[in-house]
Amino acid sequence: MVVPTPVAAAGAAPSQEWIFLNRFAYGPRPGDAQALKQQGIPHWLDEQLRLAAAGTSPGPECQQKLDSAVMRIKYDAGEGWAALDEMRPLRTLDQPVDALWSLNQPDRKLPYQERVRPRLDLAAATVIRAVYDPAQLRQVMTMFWHDHFSVNAADSYTAPALPAYDAALRAHALGNFRDLLEAVATSPAMLIYLNNRSSRGGAANENYARELFELHTLGRDAYLNTQYDRWRDVPGALKGAPEGYIDQDVYEASRAFTGWSIQSGQDLGGYKAPNDGRFTYIESWHDNYQKRVLAAEFDSYQPPQNDGHKVLDLVANHPATAQFICTKMVRSLLGGEPSPELVRAAAATWLDSRQRPDQIARVVRLIALSPQATANWGARPKRPLELVASFARATGIPVTASEPLVGTMDSAGQKLYAWPSPDGHPVADDYWLGAQNMRARWNLALGLAEGWWMPPGLSATAQMGPAAAHSGQAVAFWSDRLLGSPTAVDTAALLGGLSLTADAPPMVDNKTGEFANRRLAAYVAMSPAFQLR
Amino acid sequence: MAFNTGGVRRRDILKTLAAAGALTTMPGLGQLAFAAPGGAQEANGKILVVLFFRGGMDVLNFIGPANDAVYIDARPADLRLLDSGDKAGIALDSGLAQGVDFRLHPEAAALHEIYRQGDLAIVHATGLSNATRSHFEAQELMERGLAEEPKGNGVLGTEGGWVARLLRQMGSNGELVAVSTAGGVPKLLQGYPEALSIPDLRGGFGLPGGPSTQAVLERLYPAGGQPAGFNPNVARGGRVALDAALRLNGALPKGPDGKVLAYQPEHGGAFEGDVGRSLETVARLIRMDAGLKVACVDMGGWDTHEGQAGRFKSLVHQLSGSLATFWNDLSAYHDRITLVTVSEFGRRLRANRSGGTDHGHGSLMMVLGGGVAGGRLLGRWPGLQPQDLDERVDLAVTTDYREVLTSVLKHRMGVGQVDGVFPGFHPGSGDPALFRA
Numbered sequence: 013m014v015v016p017t018p019v020a021a022a023g024a025a026p027s028q029e030w031i032f033l034n035r036f037a038y039g040p041r042p043g044d045a046q047a048l049k050q051q052g053i054p055h056w057l058d059e060q061l062r063l064a065a066a067g068t069s070p071g072p073e074c075q076q077k078l079d080s081a082v083m084r085i086k087y088d089a090g091e092g093w094a095a096l097d098e099m100r101p102l103r104t105l106d107q108p109v110d111a112l113w114s115l116n117q118p119d120r121k122l123p124y125q126e127r128v129r130p131r132l133d134l135a136a137a138t139v140i141r142a143v144y145d146p147a148q149l150r151q152v153m154t155m156f157w158h159d160h161f162s163v164n165a166a167d168s169y170t171a172p173a174l175p176a177y178d179a180a181l182r183a184h185a186l187g188n189f190r191d192l193l194e195a196v197a198t199s200p201a202m203l204i205y206l207n208n209r210s211s212r213g214g215a216a217n218e219n220y221a222r223e224l225f226e227l228h229t230l231g232r233d234a235y236l237n238t239q240y241d242r243w244r245d246v247p248g249a250l251k252g253a254p255e256g257y258i259d260q261d262v263y264e265a266s267r268a269f270t271g272w273s274i275q276s277g278q279d280l281g282g283y284k285a286p287n288d289g290r291f292t293y294i295e296s297w298h299d300n301y302q303k304r305v306l307a308a309e310f311d312s313y314q315p316p317q318n319d320g321h322k323v324l325d326l327v328a329n330h331p332a333t334a335q336f337i338c339t340k341m342v343r344s345l346l347g348g349e350p351s352p353e354l355v356r357a358a359a360a361t362w363l364d365s366r367q368r369p370d371q372i373a374r375v376v377r378l379i380a381l382s383p384q385a386t387a388n389w390g391a392r393p394k395r396p397l398e399l400v401a402s403f404a405r406a407t408g409i410p411v412t413a414s415e416p417l418v419g420t421m422d423s424a425g426q427k428l429y430a431w432p433s434p435d436g437h438p439v440a441d442d443y444w445l446g447a448q449n450m451r452a453r454w455n456l457a458l459g460l461a462e463g464w465w466m467p468p469g470l471s472a473t474a475q476m477g478p479a480a481a482h483s484g485q486a487v488a489f490w491s492d493r494l495l496g497s498p499t500a501v502d503t504a505a506l507l508g509g510l511s512l513t514a515d516a517p518p519m520v521d522n523k524t525g526e527f528a529n530r531r532l533a534a535y536v537a538m539s540p541a542f543q544l545r
Numbered sequence: 546m547a548f549n550t551g552g553v554r555r556r557d558i559l560k561t562l563a564a565a566g567a568l569t570t571m572p573g574l575g576q577l578a579f580a581a582p583g584g585a586q587e588a589n590g591k592i593l594v595v596l597f598f599r600g601g602m603d604v605l606n607f608i609g610p611a612n613d614a615v616y617i618d619a620r621p622a623d624l625r626l627l628d629s630g631d632k633a634g635i636a637l638d639s640g641l642a643q644g645v646d647f648r649l650h651p652e653a654a655a656l657h658e659i660y661r662q663g664d665l666a667i668v669h670a671t672g673l674s675n676a677t678r679s680h681f682e683a684q685e686l687m688e689r690g691l692a693e694e695p696k697g698n699g700v701l702g703t704e705g706g707w708v709a710r711l712l713r714q715m716g717s718n719g720e721l722v723a724v725s726t727a728g729g730v731p732k733l734l735q736g737y738p739e740a741l742s743i744p745d746l747r748g749g750f751g752l753p754g755g756p757s758t759q760a761v762l763e764r765l766y767p768a769g770g771q772p773a774g775f776n777p778n779v780a781r782g783g784r785v786a787l788d789a790a791l792r793l794n795g796a797l798p799k800g801p802d803g804k805v806l807a808y809q810p811e812h813g814g815a816f817e818g819d820v821g822r823s824l825e826t827v828a829r830l831i832r833m834d835a836g837l838k839v840a841c842v843d844m845g846g847w848d849t850h851e852g853q854a855g856r857f858k859s860l861v862h863q864l865s866g867s868l869a870t871f872w873n874d875l876s877a878y879h880d881r882i883t884l885v886t887v888s889e890f891g892r893r894l895r896a897n898r899s900g901g902t903d904h905g906h907g908s909l910m911m912v913l914g915g916g917v918a919g920g921r922l923l924g925r926w927p928g929l930q931p932q933d934l935d936e937r938v939d940l941a942v943t944t945d946y947r948e949v950l951t952s953v954l955k956h957r958m959g960v961g962q963v964d965g966v967f968p969g970f971h972p973g974s975g976d977p978a979l980f981r982a
Contacts, residue, residue, distance in 0.1 A: 025774065206850075207850045207851035207899055207901065210851050210898070210899035210900075211897075211898070211899060212898040212899075213898075214898050215895060215896065215897040215898045216897065216898070217850050217851060217897045217898070217899040217901065217903065218850070218897070218903040218904065219848075219850035219851070219903070222678070222679075222903075222904065226679055226681070227681075232679060232681060232682055235677070235679055235682065237676050237677060237678065237679075238675055238676050238677060238693060241676070241936065259676075259678055259936065262678075348775065388774075388775045389774040389775060390773055390774020390775045390776040390779075391774075391775050391776065392776070393776070393778070393779060423728070423744075425728050425729060427728075432599075432845050432846075433599065433600065433680065433845070433848070435680075435681055438729065440729075440735070441776070441778040441779075441782075442729060442730045442735055442778070442782075443728075443729030443730065444729070445778050445779055445781075445782030445783075446725070446728070446729045446730045446740075446741070446742035446782065446786075447741045447742050447743065447782075447785055447786040447789045447790075448728060448729075448742040448743060448744055448786075449728065449729060449742065449782075450782050450783050450785075450786035450787075451750070451752065451786050451790060454752065454753055454754075454758075454762065455753045458753045458754050458758065459753070502764070502765060504764075505761065505764035505765045505767075506761055506764070506765070508764055509757070509760040509761035509762075509763065509764040509765075510757055510760065510761060520757045521755060521756075521757050531754070531757070531758075534754075535758070535761045535765070538758075538761070538762065538765065539765050540765065540766065540770070540773040540779045540780050540783060541773045541774065543773075543779045543783075544773055544774050544776050544779060
């Protein structure tokens with residue numbers, strides 16, 4: 013990874029509150045930063061955690077937006093179905109897997125667009141939630157966990173299990189990690205995506221077990237296979253506390269999860285399982301003999317699911333897990349190279365709070381209250397969702413469901429619920445700022461302002477007052493709204509590029525008024541500073 | 546190599562092997578060694594395409610020893626190559642190992658045609674000497690041109706990707722020299738800041754909002770622009786994108802409606818699937834003569850732990866058809882192009898009970914290009930007997946992946962020394978004989 017080197021700020025740095033709200037929320041709405049300054053960050057955190065603990069409902073305004081949103085679905089006639097072009101509500105949101113399971117049945121004649129609709133519904137709803145859900149911190153953390161426990165629901169077999177998966181991650185986003193891990197391990201989405209649903213004794217499927225260690229818990233730094241190929245050689249193993257894991261642990265853990273499956277009409281020897289996609293444990297598929305994982309011995313013939321639960325306990329409690337996830341969380345929330353002291357403190361809180369229902373919230377709180385929480389402004393680029401939501405929140409652009417908006421975020425690099433490998437989106441700036449992704453970012457800014465996908469788009473002049481009539485003031489207005497200071501943007505670049513003088517009325521492409529003022533807002537959103545958080 | 550490790554740490558064994566050159570001087574390759582000294586050709590105009598099979602291609606389902614009893618026993622019929630019947634694999638006239646009937650996946654007929662014509666060579670049992678079975682670790686090592694993660698911070702010369710180091714060594718710079726067809730820039734190109742990501746040119750590569758927007762962006766992202774806040778990357782990334790859009794979009798042939806014309810490959814064929822779209826992008830860029838030196842292409846979908854037979858068949862079909870289309874389309878450029886494939890590892894010899902295969906070790910590499918002494922399977926076949934397997938379960942690696950890449954760089958890209966490209970790697974004297982003298 014290329015580490016950004018701290019360099020002197022070119023424009024004015026925004027306030028601490030401004031930076032904070034771009035990291036622990038999807039950016040400030042007008043007035044939010046001032047309000048935060050008055051109430052203080054601890055109070056804001058209390059309120060956010062209270063909202064998150066009160067249930068997963070997003071509040072009446074956001075719920076209304078979700079309920080009233082419609083999104084186009086369109087396909088040609090095919091073998092067994094008629095052509096269709098309609099605006100449809102986001103019906104699949106929060107639906108349990110059994111309610112959507114028929115979407116992936118091969119004997120049902122359905123176009124791909126119908127089969128993967130749950131992924132598009134959720135991606136569209138994610139934008140609405142990022143803009144309107146008052147529980148902003150929970151949304152931020154829900155997205156963190158979606159990347160951490162990434163599944164690809166552009167795959168039509170996984171898609172019906174996605175809404176319930178999202179509900180599970182949301183419910184545990186600030187909760188207890190062991191509970192979250194259990195929810196993921198028994199989720200049809202993960203069981204399908206990493207194939208554990210078909211894993212049986214004899215020659216177990218290693219896919220889930222391997223990524224459980226490497227991606228979900230201990231992390232790659234704790235994979236010691238190159239140094240050791242016998243479990244007893246791993247330092248600490250003979251004392252029951254191995255520093256890391258090797259392939260033997262993966263093999264054994266995959267045996268422990270044999271039989272963790274979904275009900276998919278399997279023939280289980282005289283008994284046919286229901287076909288509804290729900291989690292099930294199939295005893296006859298389980299490898300019941302003794303095992304050893306992370307130097308802990310498992311007796312043969314344990315009660316149902318005991319082996320798997322024991323593995324989850326071992327990995328959830330391992331110090332490497334605390335280190336790995338806290339590092340990732342600090343990096344994701346703050347950007348840049350994580351401060352070792354902060355990671356150490358976060359990991360200590362993580363381990364101390366293992367038995368608490370609000371373990372994750374305690375760690376997030378510690379990070380949010382650290383001095384690093386608002387340091388190094390611009391340490392990482394906004395992801396496209398953050399770009400879209402922060403633009404909409406700062407300017408009041410009304411947001412609803414839009415398939416082409418989701419598609420443009422895709423080409424800007426953020427493939428919501430459709431990242432093709434189980435590691436989630438990359439962290440490196442190089443990925444987010446490549447030529448293709450930058451072009452798509454500019455499209456996002458202009459498209460949102462001009463209402464390409466969600467008309468009418470930005471209502472500019474109405475909120476600008478007298479600034480609407482003077483180019484210099486107009487640029488300062490949007491700079492203040494979008495960057496937290498009237499002088500943060502390179503005003504000369506904007507005015508010079510458009511051959512405008514500060515006192516003249518805004519004019520772009522020979523058009524004045526609303527068109528020109530919208531453009532100025534979009535151009536500030538296309539500037540380097542607005543790409544950062 | 547088979548590790549018989551009775552109590553000895555793997556790291557020590559690797560050190561010993563590396564010191565003895567056991568990993569780099571491959572028996573069986575020396576006799577085929579490329580003999581002509583100074584075989585380096587004029588680098589000008591040479592184009593390297595690196596095609597990365599992400600997820601770990603099951604090479605034993607791509608080219609396998611159809612008559613090997615261990616192989617037959619380890620896998621159901623639909624996860625191996627057969628030597629008879631209507632689904633029989635394509636026989637490869639190879640001579641790689643005495644009495645072993647190597648067969649190619651039946652969906653790779655188009656690729657076999659190129660192999661038969663002699664433009665394609667395949668080196669079997671290639672890979673990392675490192676024992677990792679992690680996708681992400683193995684991919685990173687291969688992209689950085691390493692065998693193991695260097696210890697200590699910032700070990701000199703190992704940062705970034707080997708392709709970036711290659712370009713720096715060649716003194717290449719400028720726009721459109723290095724392109725990735727993935728959504729972002731892969732690790733292979735990290736350390737080469739001008740690298741472009743261009744997944745698709747079918748919709749053009751323009752900027753939104755007309756000339757005003759372009760004029761503003763040019764000033765917001767000036768050449769050599771100041772970093773914003775603590776981040777130097779966004780100013781640079783924006784400038785690279787801007788330059789690319791300005792140069793590329795105008796060069797794309799467009800119809801009267803302003804839309805980019807569909808690309809018609811010469812000599813027919815079709816660019817299928819994502820890999821086809823990527824190779825079409827590379828073909829367009831090559832035909833633009835805009836200075837392309839390296840293209841990095843990803844092909845995903847190879848992580849087949851479950852239901853492999855159908856998925857693999859369709860991947861091989863797309864790969865074979867698209868590669869053949871690419872090669873036939875660019876017949877006028879054959880002397881300039883070399884395409885090399887890699888994958889982070891192969892897959893477990895023994896299938897699992899999900900109809901799939903888990904992460905393994907030994908892989909293979911294909912080299913396609915003018916000057917390739919193709920139509921042959923190269924490398925050293927380690928065998929599949931239990932004692933021949935890596936960690937007792939996987940196809941062993943007998944040719945370090947960098948051995949093949951070194952040969953490509955020396956003979957096709959005019960690179961004399963590879964120390965700067967693959968730090969710490971000492972190529973064996975046995976050159977894999979990939980190229981005609």
